[in-house]
Amino acid sequence: MPNARLRERLIEALGSEAVKTAPEDLAVYAFDAYTDGGTPAAVVLPQTTRDVSAIVKIARDCGDPIVARGAGTGLCGGAVPIVGGVILSFARMNRVLQLDERNRRIYVQPGVINLDVSRRAATSGLFYAPDPSSQPISTIGGNIATNAGGAHCFAYGTTVNHVLALEVVDACGEVFETSTEHAGYDLTAALVGSEGTLGIVTAAWLRLLAFPExxxxxxxxxxxxxxxxxxxxxxxxxxxxxxxxxxxxxxITRAVEAAFHAGYPTEAAAxxxxxxxxxxxxxxxxxxxxxxxxxxxxxxxxxxxxxxxxxxxxxxxxKGAAGATGRIAPNYYTQDVCVPRSKLPDALRAVEAAAGANGITVGNVFHAGDGNLHPLLMYDKRDLRQVAAVIETGNEILQCAIDLGGTISGEHGIGWEKREAMTRVYSTADLATMARVRDVFDPRRMLNPEKIFPSGARCPEVAAQ
CATH class of the missing domain: 3.30.70.2190 (Alpha-Beta Plaits)
Known part of the structure; x- marks a missing residue:
């Protein structure tokens, strides 16, 4: 059996303790924070860049795809093994390797938690600016994959503005490095936000900022x-x-106040x-x-x-707004779109209309400074009619953002969820150009397949499977 050969070779290279194949272990990695899932053939937990290189080479030889995974907090199915293959979990590559106070930078492995970077930097009066709401649990590797932002990206920029250099394993298992401090192509910027489709980040130098007065x-x-x-x-x-x-x-205000007693006036509309x-x-x-x-x-x-x-x-x-919705419904689905700031009132009206038409409760919490909306659609996933209504509402919100001159993702990425919507914002020529860039890095499409690009059925001119 093909999967048996893959598993045997992985165990031989890394040891049985680093390779998970039991059904109950695989089930843990079948999902991220999105609704759809898939079952991997194996889950591997490397500890070094050399381990990652070996995993990629073995998977390539066996013809199996690879999906790199951080903490599984992604909301678009970016870390879901849609077509099986190997889940490469960075749970054990979670160390801060060096803090360079003089040059205000820090060198970390991809499994380091975002908030832990700032905690370590704080000992030197520094902090790491990108702060997604998942900051206490999301990893730097995942943040790099989606170009995560957060509440402070309005002033400080998103992840791409704070990554100085990367160590990367390519689709052949070879290691290369990128840097924003040297002349030549800016491969760092190309890799940030590529959702693990161009290479697997194994270490990163991050820019730190001094605490304000x-x-x-x-x-x-x-x-x-x-x-x-x-x-x-x-x-x-x-x-x-x-x-x-x-x-x-x-x-959202009422749910948050009930949960956190933050002192929010619950009678306010916004x-x-x-x-x-x-x-x-x-x-x-x-x-x-x-x-x-x-x-x-x-x-x-x-x-x-x-x-x-x-x-x-x-x-x-x-920061706790999403979790507080558990007081309203057992599940929530987060959409992520951007519109011009001047169109915020129009966008909010459209969100309310779409949710109302589909019988869904919606709460709005968002980065108003840059027009990045995060409507929280609340539902019970045990009710398939509600699930269908939520998906339809989310789809209508995407179209609303496009119609208002916005875009389909601000900071959550495209992943599996929004790949078909890419045809709404990019022309066939645009997508074909992106696909050619991907083919340079990964011509066999082994790295995180079925993500970002639309399927051939929806975009026949682009072979972006």
Missing amino acids: SVRVALAAFDDIEAASSAVSAIVSAGLRPTALEMMDAV LLLVENAGFEEDVAASEAAIHSIVMQHEARSWKSARDRAERDALWAGR
Whole structure:
């Protein structure tokens, strides 16, 4: 049997303790945080780059695909083994290899948890800026694969802006390195966001930032979510650049307050969380200007955190928004789209209409500063009718974003979930060009197959299986 040969060779190379083949072990890796799954032939847990190289060479010889996996927090099926093959889990490649304080950078393995990077850097007065909501559990490797962002990407940029260099194993099992600090093709930028289809990242140098002198967090409450959205556009149009502009609607606010007691006013239709960081004089001036703008846009209240404890409480509510929806329904499905800031009111109306038409409860929590919406569609996965309604609602939200001049993903990636939607935003020529780039790195399509590109049935001109 082909799978038996694969397993035997993997065990011979890495030892039985590093290779999982029992059905109960494989089932653990059949899913990520998306709804669909698949069963791998084997799960392998390497500890070194040399191990990864050996795994890739064996899988290539056996003709089996490889799916690299971090913590399995991805929301688009990017780490799901759709066609079986080998799951390469980075659970044991989770070490910080070097902290370079003088040059404000840190060298890590891909299985390191995002928040642990900042915790380690904090000992030197530094931090790592990308902070997705899954920060306490998602890995750097996964963040690199999807070009993850977070609440602070409005000011600091997404993952690609903070990766300095990569160590990568290619589809033949050979190791190469990339760097943003040398002339030539910027392969680092090409690999960040490629979802493991161009190579497997085994180590990364990350840029660190110094803690700001001052941080202020405030909460503005509105009786109308469109007024709150308009205030966001006015803040940015005024040339102000807070480090975060996050918004929550009433559905999310009530769930969060019940769960975290963050001090959110539950009678408000929308909340705008504003953070300013930098030199104290600049922070004070920016907060005062933003306060003035939100009050001009009919905010009902404004609360500025008085100390670190209050700041942390306000942020804890926002960071825990998704989990708090468990008080409303047993399951939720997160969509991820971007629209121009000026179109936020239109997008929110469309989201509400789509959810209402399909009988789905929706809560909106999102990165308002850059127009990155994350509608949370709440349902019970045991009810197949609700599952179908959620999928249809998500599909309508994607189309709404496109119609408003936006795009189908802000930071979650494309993965398995959105690959067919790529034909809505890219021409056949666009997709064919991307496919040719992929073929340079992985002509046999062994690395994370069936991801990003549409199937041949939906885009016959692009052989992007």
